[in-house]
Amino acid sequence: MKPPPFGYAAPRTLDEALAALAAAPGGKVLAGGQSLIPLLSMRLAAPPALIDINRAAELDTLRTGDGGVRVGALARHARVERSAEAAAVQPLLRRALRHVAHPAIRNRGTVVGSLAHADPAAELPAVLAVLGGTVEAASPEGRRTIPADDFFRGPLECALGPGEIAVSAFFPAAPPRTGSAFAESARRHGDYALTGVAAVVTLGEDLRVTAARTGHLGIAATPLVLDLTAAAGSAGDWPAAAAHVRARIDPDADIHASADYRRHLTGVLTERALRAAAADALRRARD
Amino acid sequence: MGTRVFGEPVQRREDARLVTGQGRFLDDLGQNALAAAFVRSPHAHARILDIDVSGALDIDGLVAVYTWEDLPGRVGEPLPLLIPHPTLTHGRTGYPLARDTVRHVGEPVAMVVARDRYLAEDAAERIRVDYEPLPAVVGIENAARADRLVHDDVPGNVAAVLRQENGDAAAAIAAAPHVLEFRLAIERSASMPLEGRGVYARWDADDGSLRVYSSTQASTSVRAAIAARLGLPNGKVEVVAPDVGGGFGVKIVHPWPEEVLVPWAARLLDRELKWTEDRREHFVAAAHERGQLQDVRVGFDDAGRILGLDVRILHDHGAYTPYGIIIPIVTSTQLLGPYKIGAYRAEVTSLYTNTVIVTPYRGAGRPQGVFCMERTMDRVARHLGLDRAGVRAANLIQPDEFPYDQGLTFQDGRPLIYDSGDYPELLRKARDLIGWDGFEAERAAAASDGRRIGIGLGIYVEGTGVGPYEGGHVEIDTAGRVHVSTGLTSQGQGHETAFAQIAAAELGVPLGDVRVTTGDTRRFGYAVGTFASRAAVMSGNAIALACRKVRAKALRIAGEALEADPSDLEITDGVVHVRGDATSAVPLRTVAVLSNPLRYAFDEEAAAATQFAVGRPSEEAPVAPGDEPGLEGRDYYSPVRSTFAAGAHAAIVEVDPETAEITILRYGVVHDCGRLINPMVVEGQIHGGVAQGVGGALYERMVYDASGQLLNASFMDFLMPYATEIPKIETDHLETPSPLNPLGIKGAGEAGVIPVSAVIASAVEDAEGLRVDAMPLSPDALYTLRRRAEHDPALRTE
Structure with a gap:
């Protein structure tokens, strides 16, 4: 479990970093290293340069x-x-971050790195997706803003092109009368979730539900965002919304959970998260 | 033994070193050594057609590549079968490097030596091995079906069939008023010490001697194995176990292939050479344990008394049997636990599979046996509508029945005779600790909040301190320091503290004056090893006996110096004095000087000692016949048979009615290991054991696919519990001293892990009203069980 040989550059500015990446096609950007270094050590990745x-x-x-x-x-x-x-500004961020691995990993790992790694079981891609956030990418040609819908392309695959570096991510603020919640189930504290859900519920002036969205992790190749406004109705029928999710998803089995259990669990967590998000929205509406 | 240091919760003396990074583990040594890495089989079963190393040869820093063809004489022979047994009719072991067939993923095929581990792995990656894959045997039922064979010359994949019998179980069951029949299953787990295995060897060409450091539980036996394989006399091989980061059984196996190959290559190359196992290697190339299928038939009366028990067990032994059939023996004997049942018959069939070898892991077959017995107790109680604790009580051996002969043969080849215990009191304490009698109110209160909770318990007996022997050596030097050494090794248990407490208490010296060395053949050459909860019993008593020799000698010499009768002397704080007279005294450091007729005054103590006119009459030899210079003593402890510790665990769990997640709300342990040397160390052992037990009950399994690939060979996917998964553990002690040894102690090392799966199964079953027959139990498994029970009432307990 030692990495294969690789080149190494330690730029001090973004411009230097872009130049170094351009000089080493296939090179990987090292930030927190919490996913990349294990991949190197297990020789599952062999980039020519970091x-x-x-x-x-x-x-x-x-x-x-x-x-x-x-x-x-x-x-x-x-x-x-x-x-x-x-x-x-956006309470969902902290709520989700508390589920990301362990404190030691959170001290080192980066938010943008997690997004660029695009692990479908990770929390932050689902958060960015459900909030409709964006990633800003830089390359020697300039900068571009990539919406979350376009950013996540597949398991461990994002929209960054060769020579491009993700320089920031933008999480939109919570609008008025909007609440959020995050729920996931992992086999052990801090593990990748078997399934997880970020829920966002918005109420109207009359405190009836005007929007309900969920961002799911661990059940598809990319974060899955579902608009449950119609399924829940203006009264917030959360069991109906959860049933809609159960019917809509098609999770895989793996060594930790069967597809059937994952589907069931996703429904349970979705209902709980929507209920909590609605309560949060109500609290915020009354503040 | 007037000093109170024995039995006190003295803080562990090794911890300051270990928790501040001052420990010296295998990989901390040999910073300039060459590194070894291994090419390991990617196939579960294959014939090796060709090995092409040419692609690796241009790597700068490559030193050597070895395959089986390169191994001379005994180095290339199959590894030894350590513990033969008459029923192990088809024992098989692997070669240090595979000869022509590989039988599990991870089996070593070639060894690469390079300047560092990075380069060694680069080279290993470039070695091409041409395999002809063969059909793999994976899973106990497939092994038993024997459509395919692991070893061509082992029919049915059967390594051994072990039978243990007491009475006519079939007849007893046939005559019983009630009979139940069911199957139980336990999956594989592993010792999984945080420090893997490792070997570092230095050849001294001038001296013709070899020094080997190994992360082992048995340094003396590793020495004997290396000496034999390399054709060296024992005296030219030193084996040292440095600080070892956990063993839990896997490091008792020896010699591992790497323990032969690394010293051999170090001598051949005349270069220091080190191999440090990485985590992936540990998963696929060390050892696993636990996997069993158990078919149970039990006959019992209206009170729940067991009249006959017949257990047929299929035991997954992996690809080879280097450690014999210890686990089947332990399962089949310790299954009976604290109970006197009518007639008993157990038959364990050890089966080969194309998976990593199976050797003892903390508990060593007991968790499976206890799971079987305790699940049976719960079944009987549910069938009769009786209280589960009451049915257990009806079957317990009573305190006045010791020594109690179970009529079987234990792992040491001796009769299974329990030395002492008080099982009804253990059960009573466990019920009190967990609140067994008031639980129905608790359950109802939880239910009114929509919460589902359950309670479970389990009792076990653990044979500890198996022979044949351990030794201790104690020397008091002229500075008054007490040097204690014993041959068995330490892996973090607290031996430095516990053995020092024994020596301090026996000798009457301050604890701080005692230094303890373990697992170093330079200091003590004869030992068996650290396993089977035996270190405290075996080496503890040997050290006590050695201390008594030293004490007697000190009193004799001091008596001469003080012109007093030795029987009037005692030792307090390292000073020998006349009882009741502190002025007529001589420190032990002075006695140490006096014990040696050669008194060059190298230190002040030697100079000061001249005030004492001790010396032998001029017409006699300065060292009397039978005497020895120096204040030291050596003794051995060799018991007639094992001591039997026991315990009762109880737990309350909560299950989520929706998600099927399982949470342990409370976990209680009542433990009896005879006289306690250090209650804090014992509790630490229990905590660690329970943590591993929780792993086995709820999290850990080895996920092999049909082709024999281990799918979860990393800490990301092998779910060893974190501290966050372990409940607070509430403990209570009972002390029934063992009559078999001078200190009255029994072992404690494995205790915590043994009944945990049984207890958690009992509690989850109680919460759910569903039969729990297989461990570990994941939320997915519980969810699936709920779904199945909707259509299959037989899965319900009522």
Whole structure:
């Protein structure tokens, strides 16, 4: 379990990083390394070079505003998790981050790295997807903004092109009278979830449900976003919404859970998360 | 034994070193050594057609590549079958490097030596092995069906059929008022120490000697094995077990292929050579345990007394049997636990499969046996509508029945005779601890909140401290320091503390003056090893006996110096003095000087000792016949048979009615290991054991696919529980001293793990009203059981 030989560059700026990546086609960007280093050690990946961006201070940013939370490529999970400002603007971020692995991993791993790794069982891709967030990518040709729907292409596959680096992710703020919740079930604390769900519920002025969406992890090749507004109805029939999800999904079996159990569990968690999100929305509406 | 240090919860002396990174584990040693890596079989069963190493040869830093063809003489012979048994009619072992056939994924095929481990792995990756895949035998039922064979010359895949019998079980069951029949299953798990195996060898060409460090549970036996294979005298091989990061059984197996190959290559190359096992290797190339299918027939009366029990067990032994059939023996004997049942018959069939070898893992067959017995008790109680604790009580051996002969033969080849115990009191304490009698109110209160909880219990007896012997050596030096050594090894159990407590108590010296060395053949050459919860019983008593020799000698010499009768002397805080007279005294460090007629005054103590006119008459030899210079003693402890510890565990669990997730709300342990040397160390052992037990009950299994690939060979997918999965463990002790040894102690190392699967199964079954017959139990498995029970009432307990 030792990595094969690889080249290594330690740029100090984004421009240097882009140049280094251009000079090493097939190179991988190293940020927190919480997924990449194990892949190297198990020789499941053998990139010709690692572009270590940890010295590029300009990427180590976390900005919050009315519009949302913008997380730079070097911001660690723990920093975002502990940011009161980020939690105030978009509470779902902290709720989901608490389920990401263990504190030691959250101290090192990065939010943007997790998105770029595009593991369908990871929490943050589902959060970005259900919130309709974006990823900003830089290349020597310039910058582009990629919507979450387009960003996640398949298991461990995202829309970043060769020579492109994800420099930040944007999580839109929670609108008024909107609540959220996150629920997942893992075999052990901190493991990848068997299934998980991020739920967002919006109420109207009359406190009736006007929108209900869920972002699911662990049950499809990419984060699955479902609009459950119609299924739940304006009164918020959460069992009906959960039944809709059960019927809609087609999860795989693996060594930890059968497809049947995963489907059942997804329904249970969806109902719980929607109920909690609706309660959160009501609380926020009354504040 | 006036000093209170024995029995006190003294803080572990090794911890300051171990928790501050000062431990010296195998991979901390030999920083300049060459590194070995192995090419291992990717197939569960295949013939090796060709090995082409040419692709690796241009790697800068490559030193050597070896295959079986390169191994001379005894180095290339099959590994030894350590523990033969008359019923092991078809014992088979592998070669250090596969000769022509591989029989499990992970079997070593070639060894690469390079400047460092990175390069060694680069080279290993480039070695091409041409295999002809053969059909693999995976799973106990497939092995028993024997459509395919693991070894061509082993019909039916049967390595051994072991029968244990006491009375006529078939007749007793036939005559019983009630009879039940059912099947139970337990999956594979593994010892999984956080430090894997590892070997580091240095050849001293000038001296013609070999020093080997191995992360082992048996350094003396590793030495004997290496000496024999390499054709060296024992005296030219030193084996040292450095700090070892856990063993739990897997490191008692020896010699591992790597323990032969690394020293052999180190000598051949005349270079230091080290191999450190990585986690993936440990999963596929070390050992597993536990996998069994059990078919039970039980006959009982209206009170739930067992009149006859017939158990047929299929035991998955993996690809080879280097450690014999210890696990089947232990399962079939320890299954009876604290109960006196009528007639008993057990038949264990050991089956080969194309999977990693199966050797003892903490508990060593007991968890399976206890699972079988305790599941049976619950079945009987449910069938009769009786209280589960009451049915157990009706079958317990009573305190006045010891020594109790179960009429079977134990793993040491001796009669299975329990030395002492008080099982009804264990059960009473466990019921009190968990609140057994008030539980129905608790259940009702939870149910009114929509919560589903259940309670379970399990009792076990554990044979501990098996022979044949251990030894201890104790020396007091001229600074007053007490050096204790014993041959068996330590893997974190707290031996440095417990053995020091014994020595301090026996000698009357401060604990801080005692230093303990274990597992180093340079210090003690004869030993058996650390397994079977035997270290405290065996080495503890040997050290006590050695201390008594030293003490007697110290009192004799001090008596001469003080002109006092030795029987009037005692030792307090390292000073020998006349009882009741602190002024007539001589420190042990001075006695140490006096014990040696050669008194070059190298230190102040030797100079000071001249005040004492001790010396032998001028017409006699300075060292009397039968005496020895120095204040030291050596003794051995060799018991007639094992001691039998026991315990009762009880748990309350909650199951989520929707998600089928299982949470342990409370876990209680009542434990009896005879006299306690250090209650804190014992509780630590129990905590670790229960944690491993929880792993086996709810999380851990080895997921082999039909082709023999292990699908979860990493800590990401092999679900060893984290601290977050382990409940707070509530403990209570009972002390029934063993009459078999001077200290009255019994072993405690494996206790915690033994009944956990049985207890959790009992509690989940109680919560759900569904029969739990297979462990581990995942939420998915429980969910599936619920679905099946909707259509199959036989799966319900009522």
